[in-house]
Amino acid sequence: MPSVARIPTALPAKTAGADVVVLGADGAPLADAEVVVEQTSHAFGFGNIGFDFLPLVGGPAPEGVEDVEAFGTASSLDLETLSDAWLGLFNQVTLPFYWGRYEPRRGEPDRERLRRTAQWFADRGVTVKGHPLLWHTITPSWLAGLPLDEVEQLQRERSRGLTAEFAGLIDVWDAINEAVIMPVFDNGANRITDLARDRGRIATVKLAFEEARAGNPSATLLINDFDLGSAYECLIEGLLEAGVAIDAIGLQTHMHQGYRGEEWTTAMLDRFARYGLPLHMTETTIVSGHLMPPEIDDLNDYRIPDWPSTPEGEARQADELVRHYRTLVGHPSVRVINAWGITDEGAWLGAPVGVLRKDGSRKPSYDALHGLIKGEWWLAPTTVRTDAEGRIRVEGFEGGYRATAGGASADFGLTGGDGAITLRLPA
Amino acid sequence: MPSVARIPTALPAKTAGADVVVLGADGAPLADAEVVVEQTSHAFGFGNIGFDFLPLVGGPAPEGVEDVEAFGTASSLDLETLSDAWLGLFNQVTLPFYWGRYEPRRGEPDRERLRRTAQWFADRGVTVKGHPLLWHTITPSWLAGLPLDEVEQLQRERSRGLTAEFAGLIDVWDAINEAVIMPVFDNGANRITDLARDRGRIATVKLAFEEARAGNPSATLLINDFDLGSAYECLIEGLLEAGVAIDAIGLQTHMHQGYRGEEWTTAMLDRFARYGLPLHMTETTIVSGHLMPPEIDDLNDYRIPDWPSTPEGEARQADELVRHYRTLVGHPSVRVINAWGITDEGAWLGAPVGVLRKDGSRKPSYDALHGLIKGEWWLAPTTVRTDAEGRIRVEGFEGGYRATAGGASADFGLTGGDGAITLRLPA
Numbered sequence: 001m002p003s004v005a006r007i008p009t010a011l012p013a014k015t016a017g018a019d020v021v022v023l024g025a026d027g028a029p030l031a032d033a034e035v036v037v038e039q040t041s042h043a044f045g046f047g048n049i050g051f052d053f054l055p056l057v058g059g060p061a062p063e064g065v066e067d068v069e070a071f072g073t074a075s076s077l078d079l080e081t082l083s084d085a086w087l088g089l090f091n092q093v094t095l096p097f098y099w100g101r102y103e104p105r106r107g108e109p110d111r112e113r114l115r116r117t118a119q120w121f122a123d124r125g126v127t128v129k130g131h132p133l134l135w136h137t138i139t140p141s142w143l144a145g146l147p148l149d150e151v152e153q154l155q156r157e158r159s160r161g162l163t164a165e166f167a168g169l170i171d172v173w174d175a176i177n178e179a180v181i182m183p184v185f186d187n188g189a190n191r192i193t194d195l196a197r198d199r200g201r202i203a204t205v206k207l208a209f210e211e212a213r214a215g216n217p218s219a220t221l222l223i224n225d226f227d228l229g230s231a232y233e234c235l236i237e238g239l240l241e242a243g244v245a246i247d248a249i250g251l252q253t254h255m256h257q258g259y260r261g262e263e264w265t266t267a268m269l270d271r272f273a274r275y276g277l278p279l280h281m282t283e284t285t286i287v288s289g290h291l292m293p294p295e296i297d298d299l300n301d302y303r304i305p306d307w308p309s310t311p312e313g314e315a316r317q318a319d320e321l322v323r324h325y326r327t328l329v330g331h332p333s334v335r336v337i338n339a340w341g342i343t344d345e346g347a348w349l350g351a352p353v354g355v356l357r358k359d360g361s362r363k364p365s366y367d368a369l370h371g372l373i374k375g376e377w378w379l380a381p382t383t384v385r386t387d388a389e390g391r392i393r394v395e396g397f398e399g400g401y402r403a404t405a406g407g408a409s410a411d412f413g414l415t416g417g418d419g420a421i422t423l424r425l426p427a
Numbered sequence: 428m429p430s431v432a433r434i435p436t437a438l439p440a441k442t443a444g445a446d447v448v449v450l451g452a453d454g455a456p457l458a459d460a461e462v463v464v465e466q467t468s469h470a471f472g473f474g475n476i477g478f479d480f481l482p483l484v485g486g487p488a489p490e491g492v493e494d495v496e497a498f499g500t501a502s503s504l505d506l507e508t509l510s511d512a513w514l515g516l517f518n519q520v521t522l523p524f525y526w527g528r529y530e531p532r533r534g535e536p537d538r539e540r541l542r543r544t545a546q547w548f549a550d551r552g553v554t555v556k557g558h559p560l561l562w563h564t565i566t567p568s569w570l571a572g573l574p575l576d577e578v579e580q581l582q583r584e585r586s587r588g589l590t591a592e593f594a595g596l597i598d599v600w601d602a603i604n605e606a607v608i609m610p611v612f613d614n615g616a617n618r619i620t621d622l623a624r625d626r627g628r629i630a631t632v633k634l635a636f637e638e639a640r641a642g643n644p645s646a647t648l649l650i651n652d653f654d655l656g657s658a659y660e661c662l663i664e665g666l667l668e669a670g671v672a673i674d675a676i677g678l679q680t681h682m683h684q685g686y687r688g689e690e691w692t693t694a695m696l697d698r699f700a701r702y703g704l705p706l707h708m709t710e711t712t713i714v715s716g717h718l719m720p721p722e723i724d725d726l727n728d729y730r731i732p733d734w735p736s737t738p739e740g741e742a743r744q745a746d747e748l749v750r751h752y753r754t755l756v757g758h759p760s761v762r763v764i765n766a767w768g769i770t771d772e773g774a775w776l777g778a779p780v781g782v783l784r785k786d787g788s789r790k791p792s793y794d795a796l797h798g799l800i801k802g803e804w805w806l807a808p809t810t811v812r813t814d815a816e817g818r819i820r821v822e823g824f825e826g827g828y829r830a831t832a833g834g835a836s837a838d839f840g841l842t843g844g845d846g847a848i849t850l851r852l853p854a
Contacts, residue, residue, distance in 0.1 A: 180657050180661060181657060183660075184657065184660075184698060200664050201660075201661060202664050202668045227657065229658060230607050230608060230611065230654065230658040231656060231657040231658035231660075231661050232661075233610075233611075233628070233658075234607060234628060234658050234659075234661035234662035234665060235661040235664075235665070237627050237628050237629050237662075237665050238629065238661060238662070238664050238665020238666070238668055239665070241629045241665055241668060241669040242665070242668040242669070271611060274624070
């Protein structure tokens, strides 16, 4: 039996194993030798938004956005505090491309600022996602009054243009956001709502995917929604019937009104898993303060001057986040979890949804998540001994790994199921 | 100006007018003569269920249905009381074809009883509708445990067989009932739910329409649902995208928890009208007793030993029914309103939803509806005088009309907009 490097808890859905034969620089099996095996990355997407980094890394916002809704931008925390915390946990970032903020003045996009920020994350090994290409909220004011055909043309150019310009740097996009409610949502005069109502949901989603695909054929394109009921199921079924090539189903779970629990979550995931597509938990929040009252229907309607994070709330948040991440990571179809905020400062609705407090200090939830992502689900450097054929065994989460012996290292990956790997150490 | 026969209130959406030139038996214009004009039928469908008539007209229920859920069967009222009231108001009847009651023992359908009942209505000028061909509730017990492919085959045979057998007598069908919830509704083990979950909603609706259409190519086929939100919209959009030929959209409005009002109703109708299909209000109820508590989610969960009709409730019901019928008839897309019960006796959930009390006496709602359907919206015999060219003018609801002069009568119809009609009286 070869010596085994393995994580303490295996989740059948997300873990893999391999027999690894380690060869020396001469190509001969490294028999009966000590090898240090360690994990270097997760294949699973543990994500968060990176909105806070735009001013810190990208630079000041363009003129014209002063009156456009914004959130997720901490103004007092420095880059070091934020980036240490962020990079310590996460490997996938969501950056904001809301049309009204990205192009507050027609023809003057906020391109370079977004590019610098995306590049900063990419340079640190983080997968960058853009959100969202098509949505009826935060639309630019100059869209008002334009004929629908022109609105459609502009939207098509936007979807195709952004995916093309950022290809290679951003290869994951929410192609469309909240299409279920799109034609009937009443948030004031809004040409995207008008477009969706006139063309119908399926035609609108279709054009969103068509253009994004044309702009970047290898992108991962999501549909994303907060409606997790029959409406979304029906829409997805209609889209699949219409041949729309959805790469992943985005599921929002903003739980400002309370954690929904394991049973609800699993049943919901099973309903959406039956379409055979990867599930991305695109927007996940659990608050560390009081809960929003249950009678609030649209979360946006709850605006209070101060929503504090409390010790009791922080303990509850840590517990619930761990339970929620266990449920999600344990489900075979879930591939990404994006939290919706790193710090409470500037968070959406002013809610204490971060894993950092407003002052940048870490909540119990930070350590709790770290204990999973970089603890229980992570293979720390582990010394094993090869057998007579140079073989060791590695078992852990799907992702990147490194083996080191006699000062030389070689990288390898574990993906799905059980495999056999031959690894040659460099000279 | 010709003399005019017209109803007091014209609803632009549903009324029509025509200049009618009346010719005598000799073919010459009947100049300057008295003509009595009267309406003989409504093109608009004012319907109700006719479940009560099955035992009275069709005969006793087949063996094996004792344990199968049933409603809408008065046991103490006689045929004369029921039929006088029913035929005094309604022109479209819904008859029950719930699989579990229609074929409680495999291969032994309740065909002749249904045929006799349908024929009884057809003989009285009533349009007969069958409900429903495919549904996950009231399925036959012998379906349990069969392989899904066999279940699909049996369902296909049922949908095609029933529409074919009854063609000419029943040409309107709910091809499928409550498809939105079908794959996820939990009402115990049930092979239709299993089928819908396995095949998907669109494939299930498609097979329902395919087979019904094959059985009776000229039938009016409905999709019918109680979900009047985005889910149903999304499903319809997917079905239209998939090329499913829906003839009319069925909208259930069981208002046991209270009348939803004109504003809600109009907004809802507008949402579904944009698909350009006729809307049928398939199942309409307004109670004449206390309201079901708002916290009840599934109406079926509210079972009480006695739900009395009260004087206050009856006054409210009459008022609300009139308001509701005015809203519905006034909407351009609505073509049919089916009430869901003629008498409170044996009504669904025991609710006082009828226009007759349990003892068969008429509630205020009966007279109120009569005042609309056969009063305000009905052209009673009206004497007009032709001009020198034999011309009169008729304005009223779309439907059948009769002109009588000198003991001779001729029938004509008013349909959509304004027309010119030449009518020759027989010898």
